[in-house]
Structures are given as C-alpha cells and as structure tokens.
Amino acid sequence: MKRLPAFGLLVLAILFPLFYKDYWLYVAVIGLYYALLSSSWSMLAGQVGIISFAHAAFAAVGAYTSAILVIRLQIPIAVGILLGACAAAGFGYLIGALTLRMRGPYLALTTLGFAEIFRIFLTAEYDLTRGSYGLQVPLMFAGNKILIYYTGLGLLVMTLWVLYLILDSKIGLFLQAMREDEDGAATRGVNTVYYRLYAFVITSAFAGLAGGFYAHVVGLVSPRMALISEMGLILAMSIFGGLESLLGAALGAIVLQGLTEYLRTFEEWRLAVFGALVLFTLRFSPEGILPKLYELANAMFHRRSQPVKAGSR
Amino acid sequence: MLYLDGIVKDFGGLRALSHLTVSFEEGQFVGLIGPNGSGKTTLLNCISGIYTPDEGTIRFQNKVISKLKPHRIFQLGIGRTFQISKVFNRLSVLKNLRIPGLTEGRMDVKTIDKRAEEILTAIKLDHLMHEPAASLSGGQKKLLEIGMVMMIDPRFLLLDEPFGGVHPELKSQLEDYLLRLHRAGKTIILISHEMPSVFRICERLVVLDHGTLVIQGSPEAVRTDERVINAYLGGNYEA
Numbered sequence: 001m002k003r004l005p006a007f008g009l010l011v012l013a014i015l016f017p018l019f020y021k022d023y024w025l026y027v028a029v030i031g032l033y034y035a036l037l038s039s040s041w042s043m044l045a046g047q048v049g050i051i052s053f054a055h056a057a058f059a060a061v062g063a064y065t066s067a068i069l070v071i072r073l074q075i076p077i078a079v080g081i082l083l084g085a086c087a088a089a090g091f092g093y094l095i096g097a098l099t100l101r102m103r104g105p106y107l108a109l110t111t112l113g114f115a116e117i118f119r120i121f122l123t124a125e126y127d128l129t130r131g132s133y134g135l136q137v138p139l140m141f142a143g144n145k146i147l148i149y150y151t152g153l154g155l156l157v158m159t160l161w162v163l164y165l166i167l168d169s170k171i172g173l174f175l176q177a178m179r180e181d182e183d184g185a186a187t188r189g190v191n192t193v194y195y196r197l198y199a200f201v202i203t204s205a206f207a208g209l210a211g212g213f214y215a216h217v218v219g220l221v222s223p224r225m226a227l228i229s230e231m232g233l234i235l236a237m238s239i240f241g242g243l244e245s246l247l248g249a250a251l252g253a254i255v256l257q258g259l260t261e262y263l264r265t266f267e268e269w270r271l272a273v274f275g276a277l278v279l280f281t282l283r284f285s286p287e288g289i290l291p292k293l294y295e296l297a298n299a300m301f302h303r304r305s306q307p308v309k310a311g312s313r
Numbered sequence: 314m315l316y317l318d319g320i321v322k323d324f325g326g327l328r329a330l331s332h333l334t335v336s337f338e339e340g341q342f343v344g345l346i347g348p349n350g351s352g353k354t355t356l357l358n359c360i361s362g363i364y365t366p367d368e369g370t371i372r373f374q375n376k377v378i379s380k381l382k383p384h385r386i387f388q389l390g391i392g393r394t395f396q397i398s399k400v401f402n403r404l405s406v407l408k409n410l411r412i413p414g415l416t417e418g419r420m421d422v423k424t425i426d427k428r429a430e431e432i433l434t435a436i437k438l439d440h441l442m443h444e445p446a447a448s449l450s451g452g453q454k455k456l457l458e459i460g461m462v463m464m465i466d467p468r469f470l471l472l473d474e475p476f477g478g479v480h481p482e483l484k485s486q487l488e489d490y491l492l493r494l495h496r497a498g499k500t501i502i503l504i505s506h507e508m509p510s511v512f513r514i515c516e517r518l519v520v521l522d523h524g525t526l527v528i529q530g531s532p533e534a535v536r537t538d539e540r541v542i543n544a545y546l547g548g549n550y551e552a
Contacts (some may be wrong), residue, residue: 171413177401177412184399186383187361187392188461189416193382 006247011235013153017146024261026144029217031257032152035250036159036210038237042249043163044203045238046268047172048198049179051108054233055114055207060122060226062208063215064129067137071214079141088208089201095202100193103182112228119226123236124219134222137215144237148217156250159206163246166202175199221282231270236274242288251290314374314500315391315469321368322355322524329355330364331524332369337502338424339468342495344515344532345504348545352524353504354396359394362386368399373469384416392462393471396504398454400461402447408455409446412478425464436490452479454488456487466512469500477509488514490543512536 017025041055062084095114099107123132141147146177166172174195177185186192216222224230233256241252256274263270286294315337322330330352335341344352353380358364360371362383370378372482378386392413401409407429414425433439436456441449449457455475462470476484484507492514495501507510511518515522520527522544528535535541 011447112526124524132462173404173408173412173415176404180401181399183363183383184395184401185412187363187387187395187399188413189384189387189465190412191416 007127008156009251011022017149025149027257027261028254029145029149029213031254032149032156033210033214034215034234034237034253034257035295036152036213037157037207037234038208038241038249038253039156039160039163039246040203040206040240042236042241042243042246043206044199046243046249047167047179048175048196048199050199051104052095052111052200053108054111054115054118054309055203055227055234056228056230057118057226058091058132058204058207059211059214059230060221061091061204062088062211063225064211065208066212067135067215067221068127068128070138071185071294073133077138079217081209081216084212084215085205085209087097088211089205090099092200092202092204092207093197095204096197101194103190109272115226115231119223122223122226131225134220134224137219139219141214152213155209159209160250162244163202163206167246171195171198192305227237232271233274236278238263239278240289241289245288245291248288248290255290285312315505316372316498317356317360317369318369318372320356320366320370322352322359322364323367329524330366331357333521333524333526334369335519335529336471337500337524339500340495340498341500342491342514342516343500343502344511345516345521346504346506346508346511346518346535346545347521347527349385350523351521353391354473357393357473357502357504357519358387360470361391387465387467388417388464390468392467392469393456393466394458394462394473394475396474396477398444398451398458400449400454400457402445403415403426404432404446405443406449407442407456410461410464413461415466426529429460430462432463434476435493436460437486450480450483452487455479456483456490459487463494467499470494470502472501472503472505474504474506476505476510484510 016028020028037055037245044050066080066084069075069083070077077158093178095111099110101171102110105249122129125131129135140151174190177190178195182192211225237253237256238249240256241250242248260270261271266273281289314406317333320330320333321328333356344358347353355364359366362385363382363416366379367378370377373389373391378389394521401412407426409433411425414428415418419427433442436459438453438456438460444459446454447528459472459475465471474485481488488510491501503511503515517529518532519529520535527540527544528538
C-alpha cells in the first residue's frame with residue numbers, strides 16, 4: 001500500500017511524453033538529471049550524515065570522462081557513461097579516503113575545496129577540456145527526445161531501486177547507525193572506515209552516471225557543471241523534496257526544475273526564490289515539503305474514507 | 314587474559330594515563346574506581362580501540378590489540394557501553410540489537426532476531442522491541458546498550474557507569490543481570506561511582522588516580538586502604 005503513490009508517479013512519468021513534447025519534455029529530462037543528483041546526494045547527506053559539496057563536481061567528472069572518451073576513442077556513448085560513473089566513483093574514493101577523520105564543517109569545506117579545484121582545473125586546462133569553452137559532445141539517440149527521456153527515467157528508477165536496496169540491507173542499517181553515532185557504531189562492530197568509503201563511492205558513482213547522461217543530452221560539457229551554484233541547486237532540491245527521503249529528493253528536483261523554467265523570466269531572481277523556498281522548508285517543514293504534503297493528503301484521504309459510525313451525529 | 318603494560322595516553326599537555334600496568338583475568342568481576350579525571354574512561358577507550366595509546370601495549374589472549382580499530386576489538390569479544398548511552402535513537406530497539414548481530418557475520422537475520430528476543434526478555438525490554446530507542450528512559454537505554462553488547466556473546470564486558478542516573482528499581486534489575494552474566498562466565502570491568510553497588514557485586518577493585526594505579530585487591534582491602542580513603546572514599550565511608 002505504501003508503494004502505491006510511487007507506482008502512480010511512475011505511471012504518470014511513463015505517460016508524460018504522450019502529453020508534452022519538445023520543450024517541456026526537454027525540461028523533464030534535465031529534471032531527471034537533477035533528480036539523479038538529488039537522490040544520490042540525499043543518500044549521502046540524509047541517510048549517512050555526510051555533507052559533501054563535491055556532488056556537482058563528481059557529476060562533472062562523469063560528464064568530462066564520458067565526453068573525452070567518446071570523442072577521442074570513439075567508444076559507444078553507453079560505455080562512456082558507465083566509465084564516467086567509474087571515474088566519479090574513483091574520485092569519490094579519493095575524497096572519502098582524504099576526509100575519513102573529518103566531520104561536519106571540516107568535511108564540508110574540504111569537499112568544497114575539491115570542487116573548486118576541479119572546476120578551476122577544467123577552466124584553466126585547454127588541450128583536454130577546451131577550458132571555459134567546454135567540449136561539444138555527441139548526443140545520445142541522435143537527439144531523439146523521447147528515447148532520451150525514457151533513458152533518463154530508466155536511470156532514475158534504477159538508481160532509486162539500488163539505493164533503496166542498499167538502505168533495506170544490513171549496509172543501510174550500518175549507515176543509519178553511523179549517522180547517529182560513529183563511535184557507537186564502531187564499538188558494536190561496524191567497520192566505519194569501510195562503510196564511509198562505501199557511501200562516498202556509491203553516491204559519487206551515481207553522480208558520475210548523472211553527469212555522463214547530462215553530457216550526451218545537452219551536447220556540451222563545460223566547467224559550469226561544477227559551479228558552486230549548481231551544488232546549491234542540488235542542495236535546495238534535496239531539502240525541498242525531503243533530505244531523508246530518496247524519492248522525495250528526486251521529486252523535489254523535478255518540481256524545482258519545472259519551477260526554474262516557469263520562473264525563467266525572473267532571470268537571476270529565481271535563485272532568490274529558491275533560497276526563500278529552502279528557508280521556508282527548513283523553518284516550517286525540515287523533513288521536506290513533499291513528504292509533508294503526502295502526509296497531509298494521506299490524512300485527508302483516510303478521514304474521508306472512514307465510515308461514519310451509527311449515532312455519531 | 315587482558316594485560317595492559319605501561320600504557321600512556323596524553324591529551325595535549327594533560328597526561329590521562331601514566332605508565333599504567335594492570336591485568337584482568339578471565340571470569341573476574343572488577344570494579345574500576347577513582348575520582349573524576351583519574352583516567353577510568355580513557356582506559357576503557359584505549360582497551361576498546363577508540364583511543365590508541367601513545368606508549369605501551371594492550372594484549373588480549375596473547376594478541377596485541379593496542380592498534381586495532383574498535384570494530385576489530387569488538388569482534389574479538391570485547392564489548393563496551395558508554396557513560397552517556399550510545400544507542401541509535403532513531404532505530405527501533407530490535408534494530409539496535411540487530412546491528413552488532415549483523416556485524417558478527419556468522420548469524421542469519423532469523424537467528425539474530427531470535428537471540429535479540431531472548432536478550433530483550435532477559436533485560437525486560439521485550440515489550441518495547443518495535444519502539445524507537447529514543448522513547449526509552451535513561452535506565453532502559455543503559456540496559457539496551459548491554460543487550461547490544463551481549464548479541465555477540467562477548468567474553469569481556471567493559472561497562473562505563475551503567476548505574477548512572479538509573480531508577481533504583483531498574484538499578485537492582487541491572488545488578489541482577491550483571492551478576493547473572495558473571496555467573497555465566499563473563500569477565501566484567503565496571504566503572505561506577507555507585508560505591509554500594511560496586512562493593513556488593515565486584516570481587517576485585519582497581520583504583521586509579523591521576524592516571525596511575527593506586528591499589529588493586531579485594532573490596533575489603535581497598536575499603537580500608539589509607540590512600541583510597543584519602544583520595545576518593547573520604548574519611549567516614551561506610552558501604
């Protein structure tokens with residue numbers, strides 16, 4: 001019964017291209033990219049308690065790896081995307097190993113430092129990445145939006161499925177224990193070093209996968225992908241959708257991406273709207289707006305469907 | 314069985330443990346006492362791997378464990394509890410018990426749950442099995458911590474202030490449970506400021522002050538020792 005809304009959303013998502021073509025379908029594809037990033041980031045931040053600001057940079061690692069390999073080695077796009085995810089996982093391992101003993105703000109600032117270094121490298125380097133011009137990348141399915149949309153949807157469903165499988169396993173239990181108290185988990189036998197790295201590697205791999213997908217959707221990768229404002233967007237989407245709910249974070253991304261397009265005429269002011277939304281969410285519904293709405297709708301549905309007892313009036 | 318040789322632990326300019334040498338034999342129920350800041354908890358942290366000693370070695374069953382990670386030490390059969398209970402508040406009581414069971418690696422979930430139910434019945438928390446640990450009282454959390462440690466049937470239990478802030482009725486239940494564990498062959502090292510309980514249930518006391526060993530011996534010998542009376546118990550102490 002609890003899975004019913006998720007299946008309902010999936011059916012809606014499958015039917016979406018029947019009603020929306022071209023522009024809004026493209027917006028939805030970009031929404032799927034951010035949904036991949038938000039859900040994997042919420043796994044790291046909401047379920048494990050590791051606040052990393054390098055997630056957008058990991059996506060850029062995936063995007064550039066896939067782009068360079070596809071352009072230079074002429075490998076199939078799907079292989080490029082997979083190798084991009086592997087490269088991001090490798091970077092995730094390095095950053096995870098570097099920050100093993102760090103907690104809270106120290107960890108967050110170190111990941112921010114990595115993200116900035118990587119972005120500056122992409123901008124300053126020219127032979128490989130063409131600096132701030134970026135790289136022209138072949139489009140997947142020759143730009144067929146419907147096929148691209150279903151590929152993105154498939155990737156999101158697969159990502160959520162894998163992440164929920166992990167959360168439901170003993171590893172998920174260990175990660176949740178570590179979020180609450182790392183020393184407590186370690187003294188009950190949890191190899192916290194291993195599982196911390198595990199969380200970094202898995203979530204970075206999904207960020208890389210998202211990045212690779214994005215590269216072959218928009219046909220251009222540039223250092224803008226690793227901008228801190230991109231990370232801010234992922235953060236806003238995850239908080240809005242519900243930091244501790246993977247599905248909520250994914251939905252938050254799709255809703256806010258739709259809102260971004262809707263508010264396009266406001267130009268840079270839409271970021272201020274996002275900021276206000278995050279503040280509003282954190283103040284009034286820290287568990288996220290979407291889980292709150294779902295809870296309210298559920299309560300209303302149950303109230304309506306309850307039979308009126310005889311003599312109750 | 315557990316042998317600490319010349320353990321030194323410094324925190325900046327403060328020496329918490331100073332060339333401490335002490336051993337604990339299998340099957341003993343030892344009380345580790347001393348004034349605040351005497352190094353009791355630091356000692357437990359060194360044994361359980363949270364701190365690595367700056368000098369000295371810790372041997373458990375002839376194996377050096379002073380540089381092992383906490384999870385490895387736990388898997389060797391040394392379980393510990395904390396002064397401020399480290400239970401996982403957002404998880405259910407049952408899931409709290411599953412964690413150490415799953416890390417042990419040899420039990421399937423069915424066996425783990427069966428063992429968890431047995432332990433919860435023994436510590437009288439079975440009716441709260443599916444409640445979040447956050448809903449437990451302070452005393453119940455102390456019991457749950459001991460239950461978590463018992464999931465791997467450890468040989469050695471390090472208990473840091475298990476009676477602290479516990480309701481008298483629950484305290485007596487806890488004492489009974491610890492005595493039962495001791496009779497079942499567990500080695501227990503207990504830190505506590507609850508001197509009546511310590512004198513009642515421990516068969517050997519180790520007294521620390523300023524990170525050094527003041528005296529060790531039977532409760533009677535410790536109770537009448539001049540140095541302990543002056544440093545810790547006070548002149549007119551009666552158990």
